[in-house]
Amino acid sequence: MRAEAQAHVDQIRSAIALLHRFLDWDRALRRLDELNNRVEDPTLWNDAKQAQDVMRERRRLDEAITATRAISTELEDTIELIEMAEAEGDEALVDDAVVSLAALAERAERDKVTALLAGEADANDTYVEINSGAGGTESNDWAGMLQRMYQRWAERHGMKVELIDYHAGEQAGIKSATLLLKGENAYGYAKTESGVHRLVRISPYDSSARRHTSFASVWVYPVVDENIDIEINESELRIDTYRSSGAGGQHINTTDSAVRITHLPTGIVVQCQNQRSQHKNKAEAFNQLRARLYEAELQKREAEASATAASKTDIGWGHQIRSYVLQPYQLVKDLRTGVTSTAPSDVLDGDLDRFMAAALSQRVTGEKIEVEDVD
Numbered sequence: 001m002r003a004e005a006q007a008h009v010d011q012i013r014s015a016i017a018l019l020h021r022f023l024d025w026d027r028a029l030r031r032l033d034e035l036n037n038r039v040e041d042p043t044l045w046n047d048a049k050q051a052q053d054v055m056r057e058r059r060r061l062d063e064a065i066t067a068t069r070a071i072s073t074e075l076e077d078t079i080e081l082i083e084m085a086e087a088e089g090d091e092a093l094v095d096d097a098v099v100s101l102a103a104l105a106e107r108a109e110r111d112k113v114t115a116l117l118a119g120e121a122d123a124n125d126t127y128v129e130i131n132s133g134a135g136g137t138e139s140n141d142w143a144g145m146l147q148r149m150y151q152r153w154a155e156r157h158g159m160k161v162e163l164i165d166y167h168a169g170e171q172a173g174i175k176s177a178t179l180l181l182k183g184e185n186a187y188g189y190a191k192t193e194s195g196v197h198r199l200v201r202i203s204p205y206d207s208s209a210r211r212h213t214s215f216a217s218v219w220v221y222p223v224v225d226e227n228i229d230i231e232i233n234e235s236e237l238r239i240d241t242y243r244s245s246g247a248g249g250q251h252i253n254t255t256d257s258a259v260r261i262t263h264l265p266t267g268i269v270v271q272c273q274n275q276r277s278q279h280k281n282k283a284e285a286f287n288q289l290r291a292r293l294y295e296a297e298l299q300k301r302e303a304e305a306s307a308t309a310a311s312k313t314d315i316g317w318g319h320q321i322r323s324y325v326l327q328p329y330q331l332v333k334d335l336r337t338g339v340t341s342t343a344p345s346d347v348l349d350g351d352l353d354r355f356m357a358a359a360l361s362q363r364v365t366g367e368k369i370e371v372e373d374v375d
Contacts, residue, residue: 002094005082008101012075015108019068019115022364023061032061064115071108078104109357114185116360121222121298122188127164127291128179133196133215140169142199142214145348147177150190150218152350159183164284165271172205178272178288180223187222192359193352194220195321200374202327211327215320221295223287230290237289238262239282244273259285268292322355323374324348331374337362338371 001009035058038044045051078100085093117123128150132143154161165178181190196217203212224230241256258273259281270288272281324344325331332341337358341347347355 001079001082001086002098005094005098005101008098008105009075009079011105012071012101012108015105015112016068016072016075018361018364019064019112022116022118023064023068028061028065032058032065035061060118064111064118067111067115071104071111074104075101113353113357113360116364117185117188119188119191119298121224121294122191123185124187125180125182125223126187126190127221127223127288128181128190128193129176129219129221130174130178131176131217131219132169132174133217135212135214137169137171137173137205138203138212138214139216140171140173140175141205142173142197143176143216144169144173145199146197146216146218147174147179149348149350149352150179150181150193153352154179154181154183154186154350156350157183157189159186162274164274164288166273187220188360189353189356190220191222192356192363193218198320198323198373200323200325200327221291222298224290224294230294232263232286232289232293236264238264241278257281261285261289263289263293266293266296268296320373325374333371333374334358335371335373336369338369 035054038054039058044054078097082094082097082101085091085097130143130146130150132139151161160182162180162182163177164180165176167175167177169175196215199214199216200211201214202209206212238261240260240262242258242260243256244258257276257278258271259278260269260271261282262269268289270285270292272284272288275281275284321336322332322334324347325333326344330342330344332344332347334340334355337355339355339358341351341354343351
């Protein structure tokens, strides 16, 4: 078999193996049978919420199993076709089969990622919080670039983006910002982006044109829907109001309408200033707090299960999950998975899917790899 065809086959088989491992294949088949039997039981519909939960689980499991079986069948059929064409010396048929394998490899990767988005809150909308590190204008500008990157990524996926909180840098960029991304599986995809991001470039703010290294942190947490009960004791909160300050337009206010809430037991701080009404800002800040507390619980569960969990760390050396180098060469490198891109401009324009897919896969395998950072 041609090397190109074999590479596609190996990639597809790897995706299938990961799906089998993630689903716990034999257990998944038994579970689907159980769910099908429950759906046929008319008493299930006496409890509407329970019925919805069962139908949701059944749909996700059925889609994942069906997609995996279809890929496996098509792979074996295509391999058989290639072997037959090579035996008969039909190069044109081999060429067509290799093209089919390439398309199947892409489909396998998409289906793999879709199946991996089966976490408790993966389907939910998500908050993306960005904070600049030490370094003044340089780090503020880098944080602003990250804000745009996630906005562009969300737009590529047809998501709605709302700016919940915004603190401008003194000369450029932002000190911090919180985005709300609304769309299918928003949290499931974006959760892999939590961590410190490092930029290396020749600074446009340095008259000597020296290379600078900047850091910014990204923190991702899911929107909590009405099906998830999060108890908050208001006596454990400190609520402050202040005057909104933003990029202009609707973000400028002449009253103390912005709201900051501190959860004293955990130290979690959330804030909102995108509405003119203090009442609306307070309600949105409470939504953020519920989301942060829920995300903290999800991280605790992952840690207890020895899974890979993102953690909020110092915004600086030794903690970065990804490095973006713009000069003297062009490279983006993920320091968890080893995935790279030689087109930083595309990545900063929202081309993040390959990084997210690799990080999702790593959460399943638990495989740690040694990745050397770039200079």
